[in-house]
Amino acid sequence: MLPKQTGERYLLSSSPHAHARRTVSSLMLDVLVALLPAFCCAVYFFGRRALFLAGTCIAACLVTEALCRLAMKRENTIGDLSAVLTGLLLALNLPPDLPLWMAAVGGVFAIGICKQAFGGLGYNPFNPALAARAFMLISFTGPMTTWTASAWQISAGGMDAATTATPLAFIKKGAEGFDWSQAALLKDLFFGNVNGCLGETSALALLIGACYLLCRRTITWHIPFAFIGTVFLFAMVEGGVPPLVHVLSGGVVLGACFMATDYVTSPITAKGKLIFGCGCGLVTMLIRTAPTGAYPEGVSFSILIMNAITPLINRYTQPKVFGK
Amino acid sequence: MRYFVIIVGAVLVNNFVLNRFLGCCPFLGVSKKTETALGMSGAVVFVMTVASAVTWCLDHFLLAPLGLGYIHTLAFILVIAALVQFIDIAMKRFMPPLHAALGIFLPLITTNCAVLGVAELNCKNGTPFLESVLFSFAAALGFGFALVLFSGIREKLALADPPRCFRGVALALVTAGLLSLAFMGFNGLVKTPY
Amino acid sequence: MTAILTATLVIAAVGALAALALAVADRYLAVREDPRIGLVTAALPGANCGGCGFAGCGDYARALVAGTAAPGACAPGGDAANSEIAKILGVAAEATERRVALVKCCGTRSEAIRVGDYNGICDCAAAAATAGGDKGCRYGCLGYGACANVCPKHAIRIEDGLAIVDKRLCVGCGKCVSVCPRRLIELVPASATIHVLCNNPVRGPEVTKVCGVGCIGCRLCEKNSGGKEAGHFTFNGFLAHVNYENPPADATLVAKCPRKCIKEDPHFEAGV
């Protein structure tokens, strides 16, 4: 029989007994909020398609997360919002006219294979949204690289108006004699009047979100700076298309600010983050500028490859102990 | 430039493990710790380079003149097996800790498809001697690169808490698949001669 | 015909050359090992539990052959392995009795009070270091599973805030004994069936304040097993302890314990 308890039963825990207000879900929410401008742009440019795609991806991610946790007999982790974020990021990396079922397959792959198979948030070695995108690019190559002219309104003269390709595909094709330095082109790239994935259109919207994250200290400047800086420098040295065009077109801004900065799959120290960002930029530009390369865009692959190198970077960039 | 293209091609674009899927056995077997992975990479680089040189000589100076090209696989296996055995003995003598770490995996290279594969590829493509040695060296480097990358990930996964059905090799295979997926980004990066 | 002959000859010649090279290497480079190491390793169970104090079976085998360790330290292998090893090494084997771990506490959550709500990492040592542990009894099992985590045989499980050893799975390696911050796990002969499941040596009134099934040192068990002369029990402060050199056989004393902390074969009680 249990003896009678005397006195209050207090909480017992090891110090510290104070805690900052930040939680995993508040961090995820920060990123979601930061993605809102970009998402609004996507809706503005691509209309209902953007809403449908994002809805499908997020729903697929959430359902997969819930089912996986159920099957694993572990606590439900939908509440940490990481699945929502994965879904939204995936959607922002898809072309607007992708059939919805493919988007759903991508969402299931992202959460089921790339995240929960490893034990859930915190253990996945690759960014789930990007791994899913790479998987879809290889499985559904056609639909993943078909762009309709829904938004690609050429205001810059000289580019073939009939082409519905993205600026990067245009670069890859080798548009000889095209005037890349027109202000109108840069303006289009900056404000989003170009074709591309949902989240790749407006650099401005993405930068607003990135500023928000930096101000909230949700991310640090290291990876975006190193990533974009390397792309810029590489383009300058390469001397083909103007560096700004490279930076603003495709997924560089989205990747550098929102995908490469994913905590789980990027290095933990500042030094490691700089190396990581440089590596991302370098691989991106290698893939973009290789004349024989199979892909016009290399951001997602570059981040995935750097994800794979992250453990090694971490290994060799451990902080130096104070006093040593 | 041609040599550079060969190296980049063999390390990144047509990576032996991640693109040609050769040598998966040691890739999964010796990738639990980065230290052993590094040791194994060293062993593979050494074995593959030496083996390709030896097999090239064997092919060009013995088999080809005698018109015995059709049995080169047999001869290669024989020579490579003996070579690996030799390295095994020498390593046990001179580098016991490394030998203890690599353990059963050294004999495993004996019949490893990566080693045999590189010899076969050289033979099939009729690569000149220097290039075939360089190609083998680069291919082994690529193998080592993939192995070390993978070991880093697996060290991280060792601390993970996957569902029971995915534990161990299952998860390693999923990871290897994703890594291979990532390496597809290098497709066509350089136009490789081989 | 010539083709076959050339092929055969060439391959044979290549083979012979390779064999020669290997023979030379084996003669001049090989490292000789005592063949008994392999034999002893094979005789050991290969559980690599570390209970012998060496880093795995191979390490123990090497120490045995080198003569720096004595056979008999391998609990999982038991008599069979030890006599086998003794035979290989040519020394006399000592008979060892199979021992199993016993958790000397039966204060489940419904029997022993907890003085606080522990919030932290699930590890006994960590919990014990936090305000001295959340269990009212400072000698009792905390139930955060440090022993279960180190058990190479998964023979320990936590039930109702208490560690329970499955006697059939336990190999007596003793890892749990050293990891328990309360030092309340003991290796006891597997044949013994009557155990005192308490580790608290303090006076009765203090025990009853925190636990419904703690030993108060009333010595009724001693009385019921033939008195002090029979020597079935020893006492440490106000705590009874079974004398495993001379364990009690009469199970009726179990029911007579006023504190219900003497149990018969507790390993099986929970229905494992």
Added chain:
Amino acid sequence: MKTVKAQFGFRGGIHPQYHKDLTADLPIERLPLPRTLAVSMSQHLGAPAKCLVKKGDAVAKGQLIGERNGFISAPVHAPAAGTVTAVEPRQGPTGGWADAVVIETAEDPSGAPVLMPPLDWKTASREELLARVNDAGICGMGGAGFPSAVKLAPPPDKHCEYLILNGAECEPYLTGDCRTMIERADRIRLGVEIMRKILAGPAVRIAVEANKLASIAALEKAFADIEGNVEIVVLPTLYPQGSEKHQIYACTKRLVPPGALPISVGCVVENVGTVAALADAVENGVPLTERVTTVSGDGVARPCNVLAPVGTSYADLVAFAGGEKDGVRKVISGGPMMGFNVPSLQIATTKTTSGLLLFTAASVFQYSSSPCINCGSCVRACPMQLNPAYISRAVEANDIAMAEGFGVMNCLECGACSFSCPAYRDVTQFCRRAKASIRAKAAAKAAKK
């Protein structure tokens, strides 16, 4: 004497909510003598003292009741006159059990307090002063309670160049040192002069966090006409500024190597409260038997700074502070960042009890931690520039050797990592766990030899 701003900051650190306004302006109050005192023989880290009294003995105030027992050890004195009713194991604030002398205090003590003869520090020899510090049981009153006599007698091959007074008090809620600096600045000055003599004239740095303006002003006034190299160093308000190593760096730009003591870089760090107690011991012959404790938190009715005898039960302190409010969920001995959780109020204070905090469910709650997301908050927060995330993961996977490789032994256990972890992981506890098992292993190894 001048006041300077600290020039050398450290990377990392956190900004918790300080809540010092609850008690910072309240003068130190003396606690009416409690009926019973339980004076533990284990007042600090190191060997417990050897008990000199037994049940039934009458003791006088200031009488020696516990003898120094080992190198890192300090004697214990009776805080009040009375009768010993028991010598029994009691649980201390850190959770460990040690013998304690329970004294039933006499309402009107007949005997006079036993005091040591006053010393004139100007004429007394260095050895005499050092012996007094030892005899009076002076030990560090900031954290671990390292005996001062050991600190003040550096090995012959080491010379103390800097004496650093730790007045940072970076722990939230605690204001005892802050008040001591305001109310007893002259005693601190005297203590500094005595210590300077013992240590053969080192430069003096008084390190105070910038949020204690009143303390700085009081010190400036008291030290205005002191001779020699004395500076008040104003540290930025950042937790854990009170850490020895970081304070030494802030004041002298010297880095204490991992595993070494401050004296290895020619520094001695002593808490301001300790220095004041040392002055009392030398000038008045009073042993260390009482200290200032801040009773605060949202669980007490009237937060206050109390001067209470060592051995006062927490229940008495709380009663003095107006009693506990409804729904107290957590009791902490010390500050919220490094203090110890205690299971009940039936625990007695020691020479190192700097605070007693009671929190209700409104400010503490039972949390559950989720896997590390590698966000790096802890790496940025760690003042020792460790990688707490990796250490915690290694310990979680039971790989203590890996944790040791990540340098866990350098951990201060300051709690900055756990504080900033969004996944609510018990990072500090993991580090503590690893340190404990590494130490146990080393001890076992040493014992084997």
